[in-house]
Amino acid sequence: MKLFNIKELKGVIVLESGLHIGAGDSEMRIGGTDNPVIKHPHTQEPYIPGSSLKGKIRSLLEMKSGLMGKTKGNPLSVKDIKGLDGEEKVFCENILKLFGASGADSDETLSLGPCRASFADCSLENSWKKDALENHLTFTEVKSENSINRIQGTASNPRFTERVPAGAKFFFCITIKKLEENENLENILLEGMKLLEMDSLGGNGSRGYGYVKFEFSNPALQEKFNDVTPF
Numbered sequence: 001m002k003l004f005n006i007k008e009l010k011g012v013i014v015l016e017s018g019l020h021i022g023a024g025d026s027e028m029r030i031g032g033t034d035n036p037v038i039k040h041p042h043t044q045e046p047y048i049p050g051s052s053l054k055g056k057i058r059s060l061l062e063m064k065s066g067l068m069g070k071t072k073g074n075p076l077s078v079k080d081i082k083g084l085d086g087e088e089k090v091f092c093e094n095i096l097k098l099f100g101a102s103g104a105d106s107d108e109t110l111s112l113g114p115c116r117a118s119f120a121d122c123s124l125e126n127s128w129k130k131d132a133l134e135n136h137l138t139f140t141e142v143k144s145e146n147s148i149n150r151i152q153g154t155a156s157n158p159r160f161t162e163r164v165p166a167g168a169k170f171f172f173c174i175t176i177k178k179l180e181e182n183e184n185l186e187n188i189l190l191e192g193m194k195l196l197e198m199d200s201l202g203g204n205g206s207r208g209y210g211y212v213k214f215e216f217s218n219p220a221l222q223e224k225f226n227d228v229t230p231f
Contacts, residue, residue, distance in 0.1 A: 001113050005178040007186065011216040012125050013048065013170045018143060018163035020209050021052050021202040035161040035203075037140055040123075046139055046164045048201070050119030053172070056201055057192035058099045064195065064230060065091050077102060078112070098176075098185045116177045116185055125169035132168075141165045145207075163209060172214070187228075194228040 023038040037046050062068055062076055067088060071080055078101050081092050093112065100115030124139070132139065140162050146155040176186055193214055200210035216222040 001179050003177060003179060004181060007176045009174040011172055011214060013122060013172050014213045014215060015164060015166050015168045016211040016213055017166050017208055019202050020161055020163040020204055021048060037162045037164060045124055048122035048170050050121045052202065054099065054119040057196055060195040060199055061095060061192045094185060094188055098188060113179050117189060118175045120173040122170040122172045125171045128169040139164065190225050190228050191230050195230050
């Protein structure tokens with residue numbers, strides 16, 4: 001196994017609706033929100049964790065493959081290859097190459113090699129951040145929600161969720177290692193990114209949160225991405 005190339009996919013994630021990726025705070029502060037977004041501990045600026053981007057893209061690809069029923073909802077692993085053949089086996093191997101497999105799977109993992117794709121944390125895009133600061137715009141908003149009694153028409157159980165507002169932009173960078181001469185996993189990754197555009201990122205997607213759009217820095221790559229049709 002040899003490292004032939006490392007390709008970078010760079011660009012901007014544009015929020016088309018508010019985005020909530022939770023911080024997991026266990027402490028409720030006076031005047032705080034029920035569900036704060038994750039922020040950099042030093043700058044207190046919101047960001048998109050690379051793990052969130054990677055996990056959602058992978059789960060959508062596995063969902064599209066139809067293999068989730070065979071794994072009972074668990075992520076694909078090396079042990080799942082043994083029960084597959086044909087296109088399903090090739091897909092499973094490619095997913096594990098692209099996103100990685102558990103080291104606990106020993107010899108089988110070694111045959112696939114290391115994880116090819118690396119997802120960097122996505123910080124606020126500089127020009128959008130500068131414009132927001134100059135115009136005294138906030139990086140986050142607090143959205144209130146509640147439950148409605150269908151008979152009485154009254155609201156109850158109010159909750160307050162922090163989210164990054166629509167229009168915000170984040171810089172993204174994904175790298176792909178090429179470890180086999182005829183290996184081409186870029187198309188699978190682009191398909192997963194297109195599926196993410198069609199679905200949502202972060203929490204509360206069923207309530208309209210997390211709609212995003214990818215804009216690539218490379219015009220040729222953008223054109224290629226525009227032509228991706230997952231279905």
